[in-house]
Amino acid sequence: GFSCLVLNPLLVNKFFTASLRKTKTDKIDAKAIAIMLYHIHEQLPDKSSLPKDFRDIAREREKIAQQIATVKNDIEKLLTVLFPELEKIVNIYNSSILKLLSKFPSAHAIKNASTEEINEALCPKTPGKPVNVSAQKIKSIAKESIASYWPVKELILVQKIKKLFFLEEQLEFFTDLLRQFCEEASLCQDLEILKSIKGVGNITATYFLAEVGDITRFSSTKKLIAYCGLDPTVYESGRFKGKSKISKRGNRHLRRIVWLMSIGVVMHNEYFREYYNKRRAEGLVFKKAILAVAHKLIRTIWSMLTKKQLFSVNHAFSSCSLRR
Known part of the structure; x- marks a missing residue:
């Protein structure tokens, strides 16, 4: 064929x-x-250097994570009507609380339930983090709640919680699949190299490898930056010089991942935080300063993966000479 x-x-x-x-x-x-x-x-590029299956798994997991965020926002909105006081005393995404809401999806329903029924819902047989509030406390707050009685929204909340449980199972499945594929593709070394940068987590590092594939595909950091769509555009005509913006013509998934990684290293990595503060002091706004960090981070990662070495400040300094 x-x-x-x-x-x-x-x-x-x-x-x-x-x-x-x-x-x-x-x-x-x-x-x-x-x-x-x-x-x-x-x-x-050689087809074998493009881990399509690995990338598809990573993107599916990313999509599910975004769906979970959407469902959680919906649950919070529903609870502002059905039981607004609940999130002030407990983590509403605790599995026990979600199971309680699946059975009694409003302050009105909890108020009419017995303490034994609430206790039974709060203490399921399945393992999970215990709730640090008693059934009596939840019931007493439900009695004083300003919540509205809205049966239709109660039904919607129950379905949203069921959907959240399903999506979390799917997320766990694809996370395990991603880990398994990473091991089978012999990317564990590259994964550890990326994770050696403080502020880069396991998931974002895995996403990065899934989108980039073999780092040898990119002969320079300039090409990798362009693949991310973070390369600046220049428009000049005569004396006119347009404002420079990023091209956004690269891999949008990778661009999002690099952006998240850049925020992570600014928050947790002293070296990149100092660089960010330096660029802010030079007058750059937040987004442009993060973009500058993203460029430096990509150059650093390219150097590390090419040389198969863990992160050190020397890599970050040497990345300044990699702007080819």
């Missing part, structure tokens, strides 16, 4: 527009693609 590769459609389109003719037919398109591949085939 034929091996397949996905190309950036923008590159194909730009190749088409290089022609002076405006005629467009399937035959002309096929010929143009063939001519383009003839000229760039040596630059195409």
Whole structure:
């Protein structure tokens, strides 16, 4: 069979527009693609260097995590109507509290339940973190609650909680699958290298590897930055010089991950925090300062993964010379 590769459609389109003719037919398109591949085939990456399965698993987990955040926001909104005082005394996402709300989804329902029924819901047989508030306390607060009685919203809350439990099971499944795939793909060393940067967690490091794949695909940090879509755009014409913005033409998933990693290192890594503070002192606003950190972080990571070495300040300093 034929091996397949996905190309950036923008590159194909730009190749088409290089022609002076405006005629467009399937035959002309096929010929143009063939001519383009003839000229760039040596630059195409090896398919084996693109861990598509690994990336698909990472993106599915990312999607589920975003769905969980959405469902949690919905639950909080419903509780502001059904039992607004509850989140002030307990963590509403404690498994025992969620199971209590599944059975008694409002202050009105808890108020009418017996203490024994509340205790039974709070102390399930399945393992979980115990609740640091008694059934009597919850019941007494429910009696004084300003909550509205809204049966339809109670039904919606129960379904939202069921959906949250399901999504959390899915998240755990894909997390285990991601860990297993990382081990099978012999990426454990690269994972440990990334995690040696204080502020980069296990999940974000795994996401980064899933999106980047083999670091040797990128001969320079400049190409890796462009792949993230964090490279600056320049528009000049005569005396006019436009404001520089990032291109956003790279991998949007990777761009989001690098952004989160950059915030993480600013919060937890002294070296990157000092660099961030330095750029802020130079007058950069928050987003531009984080973007500067992102560039420095990418150069540092490229150096570490290329040399297979753990993080040290020397890597961060040497990254300044990697702007090729």
